[in-house]
Amino acid sequence: MDTGNPPEAVADRHEAVLVVDDSVVQREHAGALFRSLGVAQIHEAQHGLQALQLLAELPVPPCLMVIDLEMPEMDGIELIQQLSRRGIRIPFLVASSREGALVRAVESMATTLGMPLLGGVAKPLTAELLASALQRCHAVETGEPLLPATGLPMPIAPERLEAALAQGLVLPYYQPKVDIRTGLVRGVEVLARWTDPVLGVVPPDRFIATAEKHGLILRLTQSIADQAMGQLASWMSHGLAMSMALNLSPLVLQTPGLVEGISALLARHGLAPGQLVLEITEGSVVSYDAQTMGVLGRLRMRGMGLSIDDYGTGFSSMQQLARIPFTELKIDRSFVHKAHQQAHLRVILQSALEMAGRLGLVSVAEGVETLADWRLLQQFGCTLGQGYLIARPMAGEALPRWLKSHEARLPSLRMPTAESETS
Ligand code: G
Ligand code: G
Numbered sequence: 001m002d003t004g005n006p007p008e009a010v011a012d013r014h015e016a017v018l019v020v021d022d023s024v025v026q027r028e029h030a031g032a033l034f035r036s037l038g039v040a041q042i043h044e045a046q047h048g049l050q051a052l053q054l055l056a057e058l059p060v061p062p063c064l065m066v067i068d069l070e071m072p073e074m075d076g077i078e079l080i081q082q083l084s085r086r087g088i089r090i091p092f093l094v095a096s097s098r099e100g101a102l103v104r105a106v107e108s109m110a111t112t113l114g115m116p117l118l119g120g121v122a123k124p125l126t127a128e129l130l131a132s133a134l135q136r137c138h139a140v141e142t143g144e145p146l147l148p149a150t151g152l153p154m155p156i157a158p159e160r161l162e163a164a165l166a167q168g169l170v171l172p173y174y175q176p177k178v179d180i181r182t183g184l185v186r187g188v189e190v191l192a193r194w195t196d197p198v199l200g201v202v203p204p205d206r207f208i209a210t211a212e213k214h215g216l217i218l219r220l221t222q223s224i225a226d227q228a229m230g231q232l233a234s235w236m237s238h239g240l241a242m243s244m245a246l247n248l249s250p251l252v253l254q255t256p257g258l259v260e261g262i263s264a265l266l267a268r269h270g271l272a273p274g275q276l277v278l279e280i281t282e283g284s285v286v287s288y289d290a291q292t293m294g295v296l297g298r299l300r301m302r303g304m305g306l307s308i309d310d311y312g313t314g315f316s317s318m319q320q321l322a323r324i325p326f327t328e329l330k331i332d333r334s335f336v337h338k339a340h341q342q343a344h345l346r347v348i349l350q351s352a353l354e355m356a357g358r359l360g361l362v363s364v365a366e367g368v369e370t371l372a373d374w375r376l377l378q379q380f381g382c383t384l385g386q387g388y389l390i391a392r393p394m395a396g397e398a399l400p401r402w403l404k405s406h407e408a409r410l411p412s413l414r415m416p417t418a419e420s421e422t423s
């Protein structure tokens with residue numbers, strides 16, 4: 001939450017900061033704000049080179065830097081690269097009066113370098129902004145992670161995964177997909193979780209790639225699909241009607257007999273093909289061959305839904321997407337959460353939703369974390385929402401209890417203009 005930091009007394013008496021900006025006015029403005037927040041020492045530099053010299057001389061490094069982008073001698077971008085090269089890891093803000101896209105490009109560069117960037121901000125600076133940055137510096141000192149870890153997580157050894165599959169430790173978790181107008185549950189996405197007695201709950205980004213690389217992905221998918229369909233059949237028998245979405249790796253789509261296999265599994269659990277949605281990441285569409293496209297066409301002919309997962313991240317072309325009979329467009333969470341704050345995300349989100357609507361696709365927004373995200377999606381006419389605001393992925397046993405508590409929240413989720421619907 002970035003609300004309500006009192007703009008007083010957030011600084012330690014001993015703290016120092018460094019403001020790097022070629023404008024005297026901007027440096028004085030930042031200096032005055034830092035002083036009002038209780039910062040004892042405000043160092044100033046007019047450009048990157050001067051900042052590097054100063055940092056080399058100071059007996060005690062500053063706890064925070066504010067870095068302007070456009071400066072003579074050495075600009076902000078080069079300064080950040082130099083800091084990275086020299087291993088100087090002082091938390092910093094990038095401040096610029098230039099367009100948002102430029103600031104975001106610099107943010108992306110700094111994050112890629114693994115630099116302790118607190119954020120890119122538009123000038124003029126405010127006391128609230130600097131107070132929040134000072135507070136986050138303390139988090140850095142106490143070792144709290146500043147940014148989501150970049151790079152890939154440690155993969156699990158294939159032998160361990162194989163054993164876990166054999167022992168039935170890889171289980172389906174379920175995250176609800178709800179109607180944006182009413183909040184009513186329409187379905188669940190199935191997400192694999194490895195529940196290990198020693199490792200705890202291992203998320204899929206640590207084992208899906210291993211499974212794909214070592215020929216275990218088909219077994220994993222079959223096991224998850226079988227367990228999840230059993231769960232759905234059981235919920236149905238208790239009067240809970242809904243659809244279920246399974247994630248399919250592109251490798252699984254190449255399995256001979258896949259269409260028949262999924263149909264047979266559905267039939268065995270007494271489920272209708274229309275209850276199943278298969279999620280395929282946008283990124284994988286690029287590499288589909290004629291065989292794979294045939295498989296997708298046949299799955300669709302049998303009545304299963306096909307969803308484009310993580311839409312907006314995959315570099316697919318319109319032409320590639322148009323070849324596949326998708327029924328659902330799932331917009332990646334990076335365009336959903338924070339769209340109410342950032343104009344460029346809002347434009348992308350709204351355009352994607354409009355396109356989905358015109359193509360007759362169900363639109364799903366993932367990563368709905370706040371009520372503000374939710375209200376924006378209502379305004380933009382999205383069909384379904386999924387995210388932490390509604391529920392985290394949960395074990396099958398937890399769903400009935402969650403549904404009860406969710407019912408109590410429905411009035412606060414309903415679209416203000418939506419007519420009341422019976423649940
Ligand atoms: O919670 P989350 O961390 O569950 O999922 C991370 C990623 O792992 C998601 O992109 C999701 O699509 C993928 N994933 C989750 N379960 C499965 C699965 O059963 N099969 C495949 N192929 N991917 C999955
Ligand atoms: O298949 P896909 O990449 O869509 O998988 C969804 C992933 O997103 C899972 O890892 C799930 O745990 C995660 N997730 C679900 N809801 C939210 C949310 O509201 N915020 C964030 N940050 N992640 C979410």
Ligand code: MN
Pocket residue numbers: 189247279309310
């Ligand atoms: Mn998915």
